[in-house]
Amino acid sequence: MTDRALAVVRAGALTTVQDRGRPGHAHLGVPRSGALDRPAADLVNRLVGNPPETAVLETTLNGCAVRPRSTVTVAVAGAPCRVTVDGRPAAWGAPVRVPGGALLDVGPAVSGVRAYVGVSGGIAVEPVLGSRSTDLLSGLGPPPLADGTVLSLGRPAAVHARVDVAPQAAPPDELVLRVTLGPRDGWFTPEAVRTFVSRAYRVSSASNRIGLRTEGPALERARPGELPSEGMVLGAVQVPPDGRPVVFLADHPTTGGYPVIAVVRAADLPAAAQAAPGTPVRFVAVRRR
């Protein structure tokens, strides 16, 4: 192994390698996967001079710590957190030079859930179907980071970015998700559909990269029985038998058997990735454009 590598000192609760995922393979049962907060992943790549499809680290709640073997430029964005290099405070949301052998520590999220760590050259694990993303549902891509893991890095771009700092949306105090109803809203009572788009839900601690689970009023079905398996899209709001809506995120299954009452607009999903357990959620019905 060359010195273009990162040693994982503290893997954190769940840190995975993510890029833009592997769309186009759903017919083989392969989820799309990819960074949940794509604007944040794009930003850290931009800050360190990587192309947008470069693989980054996605942390969950309590960050991670890594030690590069040679000097690299890193950037941390997404969930706001304390960043240190060998114990000294470093910038969040801006490029930071980390000397070889120094310890980069990405602290717990002050707000939000997922921080993104971009490294000049990018994380160079072996791609699977064109993507380096860890897919927690189907087990494709590299396993989640463990203490002691060593990750190879790619070659940095010859030309460095000229961005010093970039504005970012703050993680939401209340998550407002715009939805278009259907395709299976007819499987619910009219009262349940009204409840869905008018009452408050909360983000459940059972949420993960597969789905944002919610707690709140149960949605009553108008039609009993089973729905045959059908294809699912990113942002589909599926309602399992307990009646609590689940918003499908990047590692969602490709087919499912529970009715989808609505679909969340793609533009609202990055905020869903940063909504901590307990955050209030409102689903707002909008017309198709």
Place this chain on the structure above:
Amino acid sequence: MNVLLVGEDALLVEVSSGDEAQALHAELLRRRAEGSLSAREIVPAARTVLLDGLDTPARLAAELTAADLPPAPPRAGHVVEIPVRYDGPDLADVAAHWGVPEHEVARIHGDTEFRVAFCGFAPGFGYLTGLPPRYDVPRRATPRTAVPAGSVALAGPYTGVYPRSSPGGWQLIGTTDAVLWDHARVPAALLSPGTRVRFVPEAGS
């Protein structure tokens, strides 16, 4: 044919049978190959085909609603042969459901030409149809926490082979050494929608 809008850029096309879903899937793939349809994902399932990543979903919805679905194309392509040992722990239960002696399960299953109706559940897991409806079996009342990779299994009208160890409630009738999914191989999936499949009983099973 019933066409439902899904979110901003997807359609779910509903048909009345699994055979129609397979025919529609073949037709949509044909249109995409000739360049008259642009879709990032075309996902067949039991009674539907999902089209995702469309530029003009509403226009396509109107067009599909008005269209007559061509009949399923003749079964083309080679047949994937999967060697099987009919030694599954649920063989006796399946034989009882079918009302035949155990060795007849292998003969009936091995004499059937299957076709992959759709994939899902795990990369490389195909839902294979081909057995007549009288051979439908229920899922097990209590799913197993771990079904070994290579298990050949039945549920409802479908046959499937587990690409890797996972929980599952299907009735296990046999095992195969065939590799259903290998991401280092091209293609990674042994089975994809439309693939013709035959199970070949291994000698001595």
